[in-house]
Amino acid sequence: MKKNKDKELVGVKEIARRANVSIATVDRVIHNRTGVSVKTKDKINAIIEELNYQPNILARRLASKKILQFAALIPAVSEETDYWEAPLNGIIQAEAEIKPYGINIEKYFFDQNDRSSFVKQAETVLENNVQGVLLAPMFIEESKAFVEACQQRQIPYVFINSDIPNQNSLCYIGPHLYRSGYLGAHLVSFLVNSNDKVLVVNISKEIDTEHHVLRKEEGFRAYFADNKKNNEIIKTDIRETDYLSVKRNLIAVLKDHHIKAIFVTNSRVSFVAHYLQEANIKDIPLVGFDFLKENIGYLKSGVIDFLICQKPQEQGYRGIMALYNFLVHDSVVDKIYFMPIDIITKENYEFYRN
Amino acid sequence: MKKNKDKELVGVKEIARRANVSIATVDRVIHNRTGVSVKTKDKINAIIEELNYQPNILARRLASKKILQFAALIPAVSEETDYWEAPLNGIIQAEAEIKPYGINIEKYFFDQNDRSSFVKQAETVLENNVQGVLLAPMFIEESKAFVEACQQRQIPYVFINSDIPNQNSLCYIGPHLYRSGYLGAHLVSFLVNSNDKVLVVNISKEIDTEHHVLRKEEGFRAYFADNKKNNEIIKTDIRETDYLSVKRNLIAVLKDHHIKAIFVTNSRVSFVAHYLQEANIKDIPLVGFDFLKENIGYLKSGVIDFLICQKPQEQGYRGIMALYNFLVHDSVVDKIYFMPIDIITKENYEFYRN
């Protein structure tokens, strides 16, 4: 079974010749359109199989003037957090890369704090008939409804940043939340002694539905349990995302407990850092998430010791490329692609790429 | 100055029409071939400028049957270390991605311990006239000679894994050695107390010329100096890369000094781990480099605490893509692309991509 390296320039023309039919007929079976008898269809398929025919993508995309339309349905960058700037940049990067090959990407932004804005944008996506969708399924039920509509229209869709299992998505690209919390605990354990009290801080308007926050905390606690560390773990939920609320809450908790390290389960860690700096508290190590500008600032100044990051930009990039590879090269894509769990410190942040 | 979004389908035909010349003439000035008067040439160039003409890559690569030949000149995977398997995989990955667009990559392997094998392979590259070269310039002088030959032939070349500055390479893609040693020291500092003795281990046949090893040690020491830590830093150079030599050396050093942590400056850290395990030494933390199978084994079992890694696979991938983007899309590429300095632990290694 030797490879036919140099012989791999078989095209529809050769297939047509061997099958004693015209190019048009071959084209019909390739795109399994109607108008071909079963007999010739089988014959042509056999030849395609035998020759291991690979369509020339260049010629294909050149000939078919149609350009593929992708939709990216993600949260808008808000004043609250510019986290979503990163995935957006990844999407833009992918767009630049595959635009020459006839792909266009339309972005649809919704408000993370407003379910209805998601629904509205989702409807717009369906109206502008697109061939592929990338979305951040933050609102579970609404997302389920949306992807069902996609399924009916045979539109493939990929999830990024958080997953909804068993929804027939083309794939999920994002973090393993539990394990990132687990790693967070590992890092914290470097910074405390046994029996030191540790504080977990959740800052989110919708803590109960935000699986991000919940699963990370779960992983965090699991680490201490698994490693038989008996540090006491205090926890505080802060449901208002403005600085003053965070501050008020922290003052109360730190007064009640002699905390030796703080773990913040999301990117709002900069609020905590802000408070620690303001209160001139220097002996409480701080670990949090995400490569945001403010967070990096506190990392540089030493207020934050570790940031855990999961390449949000690459998530956007890979999400688009998954659609592209599936639709254009029709290659198979991994159902789940967990992003690496990166550890950012003062010493390596300048080399990090989100 | 509004973008001409929908109007971006100007081709040579339109240019020819506006310039009152034939398509062929336009083609001549685009590829600045001879046979065009200065006057018409200028006119056509002006129109190209004005219309912001972007050649259609699909049509271009389809029409010009010529396929670009790239050469990858890297060390062979040896029994000593399979480090170079990773860059090779990255190269193969890039190859698969751009093969449909008419790029072929020939791999040339040399023996890291044999300069002459490098020279020989380099000559072969020059004979098989290629359009772009990716190389690991391990042997400085020989590499300089080679890239000079490339320059004469107008062949662009990129360095990976280690750099030789001021050699007009298209770019360098690889680690910042000094900073990775610096980070290594930071990690070690988590594992020791002040005044603990720390051991630096260099394992390499050519320590004096291996800037990898040297610059990392430099960065390592700098961290302790910068942070006013007065841990004593012992250092041992092991110039034989077999396990027994390493073991003998370690026994001697550990007997003379009361070492509290070990930092190995390259991927041979598994030898040290092997010894620590064999000797049943469990209280000496170990930090080293690279995501190799043996290293990961010791990371899992807890003998190695941290691995620092710089995505060798991605280095290969990006190196090829730099050539591709330069030659096919003629886009500008960054002169230097430092890889992120990744921290691998027991908790996140499964998600790491080399």
Place this chain on the structure above:
DNA sequence: TTAAATAACGGTTACGTACCCGAAATAGAT
């Protein structure tokens, strides 16, 4: 002045695929 060489350019085909349009073959209806 004429032939020859060179410069400047146009016509045309080819690349591999998509798809329209019409022709031939077959089937069905009367």
Place this chain on the structure above:
DNA sequence: ATCTATTTCGGGTACGTAACCGTTATTTAA
């Protein structure tokens, strides 16, 4: 058997660019 549908298929053009080859205009040499 004749006529109309329908199925099945081939011819041909288009996509945007590359490059060969031939033609005309211009210059140089003899």
